[in-house]
Amino acid sequence: MTRGARLAEWVALYALSVVVALALASVIVEATGGDWWPVVEALVDGSIMAPGRWGGTLGIAAPLLLVALGTVISSKAGLINIGQEGQLLIGAAVAVYFSFRIGGPGPLNVVVLLLFGALGGAAWASISGLLRYWRGVPEVLSTLLLVFVALQAVGYGLKWQWLLLADEASRGNRNLVSEQLAKDNRIPRPDIFGNEFPITVYVALALALAVAYVLARTVWGFRLRMLGHNPRAAQRAGVSSTVYGASALAIGGAFAGLAGAAMFAGGGFSFGTYRLVPGFSDNIGWTGLLVALLARERALPAVVAAFVFAGLRNGAGFVNSTGVESRITDVVQGLLVLALLVPPAVVFLRDRRRARAAATERV
């Protein structure tokens, strides 16, 4: 198939499945007494059209993209890391802890904060790496279960002032909140055409390019992919599954942790208070995992996928104001997410069937 035909096929598949999802959604909205067109309008307005909205969408897209990039790396090694939500939260917590203790001038503090965020996420994911390669515990289990440990651990940290809890003067009568990040230590949010977003958006974009390059062109990326496709051939060719696999998990965690730190210091949307609170991760880790799946574990398509998911999330705020019940708008959102996941699945299944047919044909 030519490139153009393939592209046309993708566009057609996406259009079809989005139309089907919208049709289903409109039936549901109408059946529950709402009007479907305002919902669609609100979604589009809320994500990009209304003033200042696309900046907000970009602000959400950045951490989603970072999480997705980490997922791409660990899945290239053939590992199934589904614990990004926890790695992100731990990354944010570690960043908070060190940011307030190290201090230093603004820009330096931001860098330190991001660095520790990445380290925290990497350390958390490395627990799974250790269990996998030392004891043979499947990483799919350990990464998932560590999410719940992470939620509890951060909750615990927020109860104690020597860990994460803010002092009384700062927290007032609230419980379980961290100190607020000082204005100087926040990630800048320059205003562009009436839209503002943290400059970590650029960092995330640059990292997407870097990940794509590293995977496609470097010896390290080549060997990582080899490990993912055929571990025995890789072992024979000198790729240590322990070294490469554990690093892939750690790097995956580092990206999630970096996303957490960037959310904390970047502000905007629901994570805009510059304080760490329980539930801070706000499903960004899970959604980032979906972004990676939608992008079929490739770095550059993840950029687009992250923007689409961020748009859905940002637009949901406007949908809520149409008077349609929020549970129904959740269903609408869920349908749209499903619609985005269907075409890759269809193409994946078809390609695999073709590849198998071709393989049996030629053997």
Added chain:
Amino acid sequence: MTDATIGLAGARGSDPSAPAVELLGITKRFGGIVACDQVDLTLNRGRIHGILGENGAGKSTLMKVLIGLVLPDAGSVRIDGHPRTIHDPLAAAALGIAMVHQHFSLVDELTVWENVALGEAGRLRSSGVRDRVAAISRQYGLEIEPDARVGELTAGLRQRVEIIKCLRRDPHILVFDEPTSVLTPEESEQLFGTLREVVAAEGRAVVLVSHKLDEVLHATDEITIMRQGQVVDYRPTQEADARSLARAMVGREVSLRSERAAFGLVEIEDADGEFAVDSEDTQPTESVVSDEPVLRIEGVSVRGRGGARLLDDITLELRAGEIVGVAGVEGNGQRTLGDLLSSLVSLDAGRVVVKDKEVPTGAPGAMAKAGVAVIPEDRHDSGVVLDMTVAENLLMVDPHRVARHGVMDKARTTETAQQMIQEFDIGCSGPDAPLWSLSGGNQQRVVLARELAAQPDVLVAAQPTRGLDVGAIEYMTDRLRQTAIDGVAVLLISSELEEILELADRIVVMSRGRIVGELSHADANLESLGMLMGGSEA
């Protein structure tokens, strides 16, 4: 179940004078490749029809058209004189067409009768199925224990289960796809013996797809030869001989040696004595064998799960320039030996020394680094990465040769791969073609090219010609011999005795993970090797 249901299948046809199957002008394209080009084929009742051709000649595609796995782009199918369209395997089954596939589709955990009953609709009566399995196996001489667990059976017995599965549906057109690739010589001889009697008596039409000349000469009544998607020759088997068949199949003269190898193990009577081996012809190499061993395997033992002795106190030395053959019935430790030299298993005892340096077995890439190249028994297992490109597969072991500061140079990658593709004549659409798009023979060339490019001191070739056709076997055999002449120590692990007798300077025989005997090339023949393989120590 009575014999009546197993009985005369041919009676089903409405017009007894029409052939069982006529394929007319069948054409099938896959992308730019024409797999079948205007192929005509007629199958008659009561006859075994051999379809001979190299890998990729279009035999499998043609059979897939017949059993409904592939829809042809053009052409028509007539069954018993009636035009039919076979959309899917169910339609084929309804027309009485069944196929015994090359790869088993059996469930190891289930018993023989349970496997036979799989796919049945309705209530399952174990006694009924058991009786029927017993009746079929009696009638066709396919003895088998209906309650045996399939996972514990030998390859030959599993094949019987597959055949019984097919016969049970009482097909009147039966297709065998390369049935002997997993059988011992005795097993295949027996298979064809019964097949022949039964076919003649019951009027079934049988197709035997093969690339082994000997098998086709031995078992069939008529032969169709395919090359590059076309029928190039048809003749009754009485009028055929191995040499002319080989020529028709490959499209040129091939050396007698490779021909012999392609025949497989079943001996054929040849009045001209064309295939008698004269001693001069089989002197394996002209290489100079050094005195110092390059590879020393010393007292090596490997235990599997549950403590089974996969390798048991193996000691073996290889010198530069010699080819040492490891013979034996499959499953006697050869695979573990190959894995050991691919850094895929660790030792329980003993050591492996390459050029006076002990190699840490099981450490990733240690063997490759020490200079041990491997053509693995199952290339899909540890030899290639199907989802990567040809270029990437060629550079797997040593990507640094095209890299600078850890970054692979695109131009140099392509250029290096292009060179190797040319040198080893790898048939592919280019360095960026995914490996799965290559035929088995070309995938094997990719492995060979990569392993030889590393300029190894030792080359381990495990079953290097398995599943390859005449031309590819000839190529591989020549390459191995040349490699030894170039001063590499070659370890040839093979269950094809002909291949080992032809190539090896020394032959060791493995049985139950042990080396049970060693023979020099001069002392080795089929008989002496067979004795050792059977477990009687010389």
